[in-house]
Amino acid sequence: MPDSQRFDWRRFPGSGLSRRALAAAGARRAELLHAVRVLVAVASTFALTSIMGVQGFWAVFTAVIVVQASTGATLSAVRERLVGTLLGGLVGAAASSLHATELWARSGVLAVTVAVLTFAVAIRPQLKVAPITAAIVILGVTPGLSPLEGAMLRMFEVVLGSIVGVAAALLVFPAPARRAALERAARTMLVLRQLLAQLERRLAGEQNREEVYQSHLEIRGALAGIEDVVTEAATEQATRLGEQAPETVLRTLWRVRNDTVIIDRALREPLPDGVAGRMNPAAQAMLVAAERHLAQCGAALVAGRAVDDAELVSAHEAFEREVEAFRAAKLTGALDFDDAARVFGLIFGLQNLFVNLTDLGDRVDEAAPQPKAPWAPLGWA
Numbered sequence: 262m263p264d265s266q267r268f269d270w271r272r273f274p275g276s277g278l279s280r281r282a283l284a285a286a287g288a289r290r291a292e293l294l295h296a297v298r299v300l301v302a303v304a305s306t307f308a309l310t311s312i313m314g315v316q317g318f319w320a321v322f323t324a325v326i327v328v329q330a331s332t333g334a335t336l337s338a339v340r341e342r343l344v345g346t347l348l349g350g351l352v353g354a355a356a357s358s359l360h361a362t363e364l365w366a367r368s369g370v371l372a373v374t375v376a377v378l379t380f381a382v383a384i385r386p387q388l389k390v391a392p393i394t395a396a397i398v399i400l401g402v403t404p405g406l407s408p409l410e411g412a413m414l415r416m417f418e419v420v421l422g423s424i425v426g427v428a429a430a431l432l433v434f435p436a437p438a439r440r441a442a443l444e445r446a447a448r449t450m451l452v453l454r455q456l457l458a459q460l461e462r463r464l465a466g467e468q469n470r471e472e473v474y475q476s477h478l479e480i481r482g483a484l485a486g487i488e489d490v491v492t493e494a495a496t497e498q499a500t501r502l503g504e505q506a507p508e509t510v511l512r513t514l515w516r517v518r519n520d521t522v523i524i525d526r527a528l529r530e531p532l533p534d535g536v537a538g539r540m541n542p543a544a545q546a547m548l549v550a551a552e553r554h555l556a557q558c559g560a561a562l563v564a565g566r567a568v569d570d571a572e573l574v575s576a577h578e579a580f581e582r583e584v585e586a587f588r589a590a591k592l593t594g595a596l597d598f599d600d601a602a603r604v605f606g607l608i609f610g611l612q613n614l615f616v617n618l619t620d621l622g623d624r625v626d627e628a629a630p631q632p633k634a635p636w637a638p639l640g641w642a
Contacts, residue, residue, distance in 0.1 A: 291441075294434040295330050302328045302429035306422050319415050323422025328429055332502055333438035333493025335430040339423040341387045346419045349394025350412035352378060357399050357408030371399050431502070438494035442487055442506035443562050443628065449483040449514060450559035452476060454552045456521050461548040463528045464541050473525055480518050487511050507628035510562070516617045517555075523610035527603045533596060536587075536604055543583035547611050550576035554618050558625045568622035577615040584608055 302324040310317025327338040356374045361367045378392040398412045406414065430436075456476040459469055491511060497503025532540060554573045561568050596604065 291330065291436070294436070295328075298429050298433045299325060299328050301433045302426050305429070306425045309421065309425065310418070315414070315418065317418065319418035320422035320425075323419045324426045324429075327423055327426035331436045331438040331441050331490065331493050331497075332430045333490075333495070333497040335427060336496050336500060336502070337493065339427055342390060342419060343423060345388045345390035346394050346416055348381075348388060349378060349391035350398055350416050352391070353395035353398030354409045354412045356395065357401070367399075371396060374399060437503045438490050438497050439504045439506045442490040442494055442511075445483065445487045445490060446507075446510050446514065447559040447562045449480065449487065450555045450562070452480050452483060453514070453517060453521065454555040454559075456480065457548050457552045457555065460521065460524055460528060461545050461552070463525075464532075464545050464548070466531065470529075477518075477522070477525070480521075484511065484515060484518065487514075507624065509624045510621070510628055513617060513621045513624050517614065517621060520610050520614040520617055523606060523613065527606035527610055530603070532604060532607070533600050535595070536600075539583065539587050539590075540604070540607070543580045544607065544611060547576045547580045547615070551614055551618055554622065558618075558621055562625045562628060568625050570619050570622050573615065573618060577612075580611060580615075 303321055306320045306324040307317060310320050323342055327335055327342055329335045329338055352374060356370050359370055361370045374395050375392045378388070378395055382388050382392060394412075394415065397415065398408050401408055401411060456473065459473050459476060463469060463473070488511065491506040491508055494503060494506035498505045531537065550573045554568075554570060558568055560566065
């Protein structure tokens with residue numbers, strides 16, 4: 262075919278969209294791998310139930326529900342699913358044994374059973390599937406089977422789906438909760454670094470209250486997310502399928518975040534001119550060093566490198582010298598109470614920030630990745 266008649270795919274309007282879609286998918290690597298785990302779990306569960314000759318939709322539903330973003334979350338979901346299904350199935354079968362045939366009687370049995378189990382869920386949210394299971398058993402939605410046989414079949418399918426789900430979580434791109442916690446903590450440090458940069462610009466005279474407020478919200482949400490993953494890591498450790506996440510890093514990050522709140526409050530208004538000229542340069546240098554220290558901690562937490570706090574220590578020493586000179590000059594004598602409180606609040610916040618950031622460096626050193634066991638490719642400790 263002559264070159265002039267060949268179709269040039271580079272000129273196809275959809276080619277750019279496809280490249281952008283692939284790039285976006287690549288940026289969401291964790292989510293993409295989770296989708297692959299669910300795909301494998303669902304396909305395997307459906308194949309097994311087809312071979313066994315059972316209907317299988319409860320098994321497939323279970324596989325979709327229990328496969329989570331981390332191994333620990335999957336184990337927790339499996340436990341909740343099994344316990345809730347077992348309780349709902351037993352209670353539903355017991356209620357069905359009353360043999361209520363009249364519409365009013367059957368409605369009453371269904372309503373009372375679901376209400377009792379809903380009360381139990383209000384006390385123990387982990388049992389949330391129990392009322393649904395009991396209602397399904399009482400309504401007898403499995404043709405040709407008694408309520409008890411239907412409950413047993415449902416339990417069998419849930420167990421099968423749970424087993425396949427756990428196998429997929431362990432064997433298909435395993436995602437240990439400890440690693441997820443470290444990665445989330447590293448990303449949170451980057452947001453904290455961004456907040457410190459915003460506070461440094463506040464010292465330079467920029468009024469960015471809304472920007473700082475949004476950063477505080479993002480940090481609080483990120484820290485709450487890390488707490489969830491730490492809990493998932495504890496589940497993995499309890500079943501010997503993973504390691505405990507470094508809770509000390511999380512606690513130290515909370516303290517660093519609290520220091521930024523103190524500094525933010527101290528800088529809600531510009532410092533008095535007589536004070537700003539003396540304090541601002543050293544305080545800005547301290548915040549810049551803190552930003553770089555956080556960036557270093559985030560990189561070291563994932564890569565397992567040691568943290569060097571020499572720059573932070575040097576900036577803090579310079580800040581302390583300026584504070585001593587400021588106190589010796591007795592510059593706060595002419596300030597009103599509110600301005601003096603903000604000046605000393607800034608000093609207190611920056612000193613606390615130094616203490617907690619150096620502690621964060623030590624905790625990051627402790628959290629360095631450990632040597633992998635021979636079965637590490639499976640995601641086991």
